[in-house]
Amino acid sequence: MSYDVMQQNKDKHFLNTEALKRRMKLRIILDKVAKGIFILSTLFSLLILGVLIYRVWNQSVGWLNLRFLKSNLSIFPEKAGIHGPILGTLWLMAIVAPVTVILGVATAIYLEEYATKGKFQSFIKTNISNLAGVPSVIFGLLGLTVFGRLLKLGSSILAGGLTMSLLVLPIVIVASQEALKAVPGFLKDASYALGATKWTTIKTVILPTALPGIMTGSILALSRAIGETAPLVVLGIPTLILRIPDGIMSDFTALPIQIYYWTLDAVLRPEYANLAAATIIVLLFMLFIMNSIAILIRNKYQKRY
Amino acid sequence: MDKSMNVREVIKDNFNNKRHRGLEKFIPKIFLLAASLSVVTTVGIVCTLLFDAFKFFSRVPLREIFSTKxxxxxxxxxxxxxxxxxxxxxxxxxxxxxxxxxxxxxxxxxxxxxxxxxxxxxxxxxxxxxxxxxxxxxxxxxxxxxxxxxxxxxxxxxxxxxxxxxxxxxxxxxxxxxxxxxxxxxxxxxxxxxxxxxxxxxxxxxxxxxxxxxxxxxxxxxxxxxxxxxxxxxxxxxxxxxxxxxxxxxxxxxxxxxxxxxxxxxxxxxxxxxxxxxxxxxxxxxxxxxxxxxxxxxxxxxxxxxxx
CATH class of the missing domain: 1.10.3720.10 (MetI-like)
Structure with a gap:
């Protein structure tokens, strides 16, 4: 086609450029609008996080002080403190941590190192992932029946701790499995090449290498356990315990339980809401510390091969 | 070192060592026990729920259960x-x-x-x-x-x-x-x-x-x-x-x-x-x-x- 012909045909476009331009503009505008909406919904959850913490902090100001941490529960809001619930939560951790780490790591070692790939292994794995999805109240019912009534542990620290251990065990197992999987094969091969047996290899090579990952997972599981309320309520932890827990068989109350009852009682006296807020700050602070430790371990000790 | 060591013999010794072999066989069983706990937990949940729920379902008529009251x-x-x-x-x-x-x-x-x-x-x-x-x-x-x-x-x-x-x-x-x-x-x-x-x-x-x-x-x-x-x-x-x-x-x-x-x-x-x-x-x-x-x-x- 010569230049002249092209000039002549200039008015007869094959494409309707006007419509095309309009359509392009629309598509680009739509893209920008959508991007804005998407940013907003991402920021929405961050905003909520900010509002939540700010709001709770505001309600706790004036109530959260050393006296509040040191004194025991009381029906008078001005006198009430959370010394007992803090100790209860610490006791709970003292049971949940060893039980879940020992059982969780043992299960993970079996699944990753010993079990032959087959139906039994995939059955256990499916079972674990299903357990992780069971609502925590159901674990409460299990604890109430088995630990509380069958083994006659009542609503003691031991019963609460074992119930919580079962609840967070899947988290520890999955995290430990991931950590064990990440141990490179050449380390194991080197150990076998030196004549080490399987157990020696696991004990001296695999476990130490996987330890940071296991610890990170365990701490996260523990932080889930101390924030969990429903199983303890179902176990029948009494509302007001004035005695300080002194052993694994004594009755106890924990921080989330106290938040629950104070929130419910806020209808009676609005000051209880402030007490609940102050307790939430203490709980969130503990969780924050634990999560920071977990992240620190992960960043500091985890080697990449 | 006076006595020369043969690696193959060391490994063989190690392998024949009763305590070692016992341990190697015993350890996986402990781990299996831990792993089966998750199955036991599931069975426990199902059993406790079924057992007591059965008592409920056997005493309350179905028409009452599926009512709005x-x-x-x-x-x-x-x-x-x-x-x-x-x-x-x-x-x-x-x-x-x-x-x-x-x-x-x-x-x-x-x-x-x-x-x-x-x-x-x-x-x-x-x-x-x-x-x-x-x-x-x-x-x-x-x-x-x-x-x-x-x-x-x-x-x-x-x-x-x-x-x-x-x-x-x-x-x-x-x-x-x-x-x-x-x-x-x-x-x-x-x-x-x-x-x-x-x-x-x-x-x-x-x-x-x-x-x-x-x-x-x-x-x-x-x-x-x-x-x-x-x-x-x-x-x-x-x-x-x-x-x-x-x-x-x-x-x-x-x-x-x-x-x-x-x-x-x-x-x-x-x-x-x-x-x-x-x-x-x-x-x-x-x-x-x-x-x-x-x-x-x-x-x-x-x-x-x-x-x-």
Whole structure:
């Protein structure tokens, strides 16, 4: 086609450029609008996080002080403190941590190192992932029946701790499995090449290498356990315990339980809401510390091969 | 060294050493025992629920169970489960109405629009939301969201289904966003680039390429979100109250299955009463429902996952 012909045909476009331009503009505008909406919904959850913490902090100001941490529960809001619930939560951790780490790591070692790939292994794995999805109240019912009534542990620290251990065990197992999987094969091969047996290899090579990952997972599981309320309520932890827990068989109350009852009682006296807020700050602070430790371990000790 | 050592002999010695061999055989058995504990736990849950739920179902006629009248503590107790199921459905529905659109769009932003650096900051902060104990969300719903809603909606009761529903949705956003984003991230870049080469905008790539390709993962995240909402306890126990009426009015107080369990055990339903057994019946229904949801999510990811 010569230049002249092209000039002549200039008015007869094959494409309707006007419509095309309009359509392009629309598509680009739509893209920008959508991007804005998407940013907003991402920021929405961050905003909520900010509002939540700010709001709770505001309600706790004036109530959260050393006296509040040191004194025991009381029906008078001005006198009430959370010394007992803090100790209860610490006791709970003292049971949940060893039980879940020992059982969780043992299960993970079996699944990753010993079990032959087959139906039994995939059955256990499916079972674990299903357990992780069971609502925590159901674990409460299990604890109430088995630990509380069958083994006659009542609503003691031991019963609460074992119930919580079962609840967070899947988290520890999955995290430990991931950590064990990440141990490179050449380390194991080197150990076998030196004549080490399987157990020696696991004990001296695999476990130490996987330890940071296991610890990170365990701490996260523990932080889930101390924030969990429903199983303890179902176990029948009494509302007001004035005695300080002194052993694994004594009755106890924990921080989330106290938040629950104070929130419910806020209808009676609005000051209880402030007490609940102050307790939430203490709980969130503990969780924050634990999560920071977990992240620190992960960043500091985890080697990449 | 006077005595020369043969490596092969050392290994053979080691292998024949009785104590060692015993240990090597014994250790896996201990680990197997630990691993079977998870199976025992499942069996334990099913047995305790079935055993006591059976006592309930054998004493209460089916017509009463599937009625809308729930009055466990009245002189003439009635155990209709429909109010509980209804309340659970309604609060979960509200939660998903919040969690699905916000979670999905946040996932789209993180996976398709945000820069790598920004994503690395935003995602962990979002996951912080998932780490907050549910009791804290319950407090937040009752003492912050409900008063705001009361100003917006006149006639809203102090305990209602709307506020815990919304807060539950907020709690589930990180879960939906995180799982959906993982699914979107596993869509290969070549597919996106193909669409970009044809002149698509990012939005078109997101909706016409990424979402269809990651569909199974996204659906699984929704199903897991629903399962989480149905099993959530403390938020509804605090903010939705304990009214046992059968209603579709979200401004009123209603009791979910989980809240019923929590209310009753913290009350004085002693062992052996019908009220005590009803907890296990409700627990059984809850367990079966969440189990089905979780299996469905696993099925979706396994069956419809497209490998690239």
């Amino acid at each position: 729930l009055a466990p503590l009245s002189a003439n107790p009635s155990f209709g489960i429909l109010p509980l199921i209804n309340a659970t459905m309604i609060t979960s529905l509200i939660a998903m109405c919040v969690a699905i659109p916000i979670g999905l769009t946040a996932a789209l932003y993180l996976s398709e629009f945000a820069s790598d650096g920004l994503r690395r900051i935003l995602k962990p902060i979002m996951e912080l939301l998932a780490g907050i104990p549910t009791i804290v969300y319950g407090f937040f719903a009752y003492s912050f969201v409900t008063p705001i809603l009361m100003k917006l909606i006149p006639g809203l009761e102090a305990k209602n289904a709307l506020s815990p529903g919304i807060v539950m949705g907020i709690m589930i956003i990180p879960m939906v966003a995180s799982l959906s984003e993982d699914a979107m991230n596993s869509v290969p870049n070549a597919m996106r680039e193909g669409a970009f080469a044809l002149g698509s905008t990012k939005l078109e790539v997101a909706f016409k390429v990424v979402i269809p390709a990651a569909f199974s993962g996204i659906m699984a995240s929704f199903v897991l979100g629903i399962s989480r909402a149905v099993g959530e306890t403390m938020i509804v126990a605090i903010a939705s109250g304990s009214s046992k009426i059968f209603t579709f009015d979200i401004t009123r107080s209603m009791q979910t299955m989980t809240a019923y369990i929590v209310e009753f055990t913290s009350g004085d339903a002693g062992s052996g009463t019908l009220g005590y057994y009803s907890l296990y019946a409700v627990g059984l229904i809850l367990f079966v429902f969440t189990l089905l949801m979780n299996l469905l999510a696993q099925y979706i990811t396994r069956k419809y996952r497209e490998e690239y």
